[in-house]
Amino acid sequence: xxxxxxxxxxxxxSLLPLLWxxxxxxxTTTRLAATPPPFRFGRNLPRNLEIAWTExxxxxxxxxxxxxxxxxxxxxxxxxxxxxxxxxxxxFRFKGPLLLLVAGTMLIPPQLGVVPLYLLVARLRWTDExxxxxxxxLVSAFGVFFMRQHLRRALPSELLEAARVDGAGLGRTxxxxxxxxxxxxxxxxxxxxxxxxxxxxxxxxxxxxxTGNPTVQVALTGLGRGHVPDQSxxxxxxxxxxxxxxxxxxxxxxxxxxxxxxxxxxx
Amino acid sequence: MTETRATAExxxxxxxxxxxxxxxxxxxxxxxxxxPPRRGRRQGAGPFxxxxxxxxxFTAFGVFPLVAAAWTSFHRVELTAPGRAEWxxxxxxxxxxxxxxxxxxxxxxxxxxxxxxxxxxLLALGVAHLLHARLRGRQFFRVVALAPxxxxxxxxxxVFALFFGRDHGMxxxxxxxxxxxxxxxxxxxxxxxxxxxxxVVWRWTGYNALIYLAxxxxxxxxxxxxxxxxxxxxxxxxxxxxxxxxxxxxxFTALVSTIxxxxxxxxxxxxxxxAGASGGANHQFQTLGLYLYEQGWVNLHLGRAAAIxxxxxxxxxAALGLARLIRKAAA
Numbered sequence: 001x002x003x004x005x006x007x008x009x010x011x012x013x014s015l016l017p018l019l020w021x022x023x024x025x026x027x028t029t030t031r032l033a034a035t036p037p038p039f040r041f042g043r044n045l046p047r048n049l050e051i052a053w054t055e056x057x058x059x060x061x062x063x064x065x066x067x068x069x070x071x072x073x074x075x076x077x078x079x080x081x082x083x084x085x086x087x088x089x090x091x092f093r094f095k096g097p098l099l100l101l102v103a104g105t106m107l108i109p110p111q112l113g114v115v116p117l118y119l120l121v122a123r124l125r126w127t128d129e130x131x132x133x134x135x136x137x138l139v140s141a142f143g144v145f146f147m148r149q150h151l152r153r154a155l156p157s158e159l160l161e162a163a164r165v166d167g168a169g170l171g172r173t174x175x176x177x178x179x180x181x182x183x184x185x186x187x188x189x190x191x192x193x194x195x196x197x198x199x200x201x202x203x204x205x206x207x208x209x210x211t212g213n214p215t216v217q218v219a220l221t222g223l224g225r226g227h228v229p230d231q232s233x234x235x236x237x238x239x240x241x242x243x244x245x246x247x248x249x250x251x252x253x254x255x256x257x258x259x260x261x262x263x264x265x266x267x
Numbered sequence: 268m269t270e271t272r273a274t275a276e277x278x279x280x281x282x283x284x285x286x287x288x289x290x291x292x293x294x295x296x297x298x299x300x301x302x303p304p305r306r307g308r309r310q311g312a313g314p315f316x317x318x319x320x321x322x323x324x325f326t327a328f329g330v331f332p333l334v335a336a337a338w339t340s341f342h343r344v345e346l347t348a349p350g351r352a353e354w355x356x357x358x359x360x361x362x363x364x365x366x367x368x369x370x371x372x373x374x375x376x377x378x379x380x381x382x383x384x385x386x387x388x389l390l391a392l393g394v395a396h397l398l399h400a401r402l403r404g405r406q407f408f409r410v411v412a413l414a415p416x417x418x419x420x421x422x423x424x425x426v427f428a429l430f431f432g433r434d435h436g437m438x439x440x441x442x443x444x445x446x447x448x449x450x451x452x453x454x455x456x457x458x459x460x461x462x463x464x465x466x467v468v469w470r471w472t473g474y475n476a477l478i479y480l481a482x483x484x485x486x487x488x489x490x491x492x493x494x495x496x497x498x499x500x501x502x503x504x505x506x507x508x509x510x511x512x513x514x515x516x517x518x519f520t521a522l523v524s525t526i527x528x529x530x531x532x533x534x535x536x537x538x539x540x541x542a543g544a545s546g547g548a549n550h551q552f553q554t555l556g557l558y559l560y561e562q563g564w565v566n567l568h569l570g571r572a573a574a575i576x577x578x579x580x581x582x583x584x585a586a587l588g589l590a591r592l593i594r595k596a597a598a
Binding site: 032248 | 313314315316317318320321322324325327328329330331332333335336338339344349350393394397398400402406408409410411412413414415416417418419420421422423424425426427428429430434435436437440469473474477478480481526529530532533536537540543556559560563564569572573575576577579580583
């Protein structure tokens, strides 16, 4: 088998579980429990999707997830761009130690923070509220580094100096000089944050319940634990939760690949 | 130094290549004297204004929980009354040492971690090597490699759970076709760990392959030509040119996947429907992350959960320290 054959095999292994999710979602649970398992599409997809959408509440969960992922992407990009610019180009007190602190937290498992975070969220009465998932996800040490690295290269100091000589204040400099230079990296960071927030699992499962404002991952947890015992409906739910991101991947695949290849890690 | 030179130059040439400059006559330059004196070339409150949104969130949701976790781990805090905390000293930690389930979770985390990380990185290296060649449609394969990464833990695990079903799963059906006995992928201690690890391998191989691919692009072609001239085989070129050339990427992916392995949570939680936080009837695939969840959110002992979290950090630090020692000894 040549190199090409191996690549096709790898591609097939990557895609088949997704394809089979769709096959299983188009069947009945009885058919799924037969031997051999089904390999071709059946006719139950609309029915299963409808049950997952309405009865299992995935429609609402999808809306919640879109809101969360959108807010996280937007907020992360804004916070990271501002902070990344400051770390890349400005001089200020405690810059070195601050940068070191931010870098250090990247290595610490998120599990370490979840108990106090949960206590904090409970005290604020935010359990089951979407801001409990959005606000902690805006803290992205990775995002700050990503923007810092990009702006160090993409933003010549002469340009900033020129803007200052022209009398541009911080706001105008940001809007007219920094933002245009940062835009490509902002787009990549937005996509990566969106994907990460959409798929985030550990914290949402703790902070949200299946009855109050679940994200789609939390709702799938409920489905998988058998609150709806129908396996084909569970697969329809898995399909609904994955399809939006696969569409994003199909549309912006090139850029996401570029972002990951620049050494992207988040979540 | 450079800054003053840049200033002087910028003052002489009126604003080069400023994309924001509106068309029309240039506004007069401010006289140099009018600029307020800068102390030690620092820029006043401006930088902190820019940092404020990040720093506020970072303090509240990044730094504070880390510090507070240590405090919580020394207290008895119940989920039913999260406001009340009673000092218990090291008891949460000493209890862990006596707890068979903790040791079992630690062992499971290690075995599943090795089963997931090693094949994942080796496969990724192979895939990156294939993608590096000038093949038709490689951009397509790069996007395909990310499809599992775009699939959530929950969705991926539910599909794999069905695939590994004991009675009607596709894995056992395929074994039957080639004449092998079915495997109990839920209750078999090694079979279930292997199945959980395979979900991790599926989701992350392509992602790591892309990182290696980026690193492969930075290895100079001349090195291969020189090695070929010296008569090095393809395999020896791989060992002596490729691997050293992508060492930073190897270290990075090893670090990230080790951190990921220590935190493993979603896959064991959802792998067997109904098993929930216990990780199988016999706790055979309960990881530390899952055990933390069981202690905190099922048994309602948040203080103990915090102690498990700190134990996880210590284990991670020990693992990384060990890896460093091994690397030093090997060098």
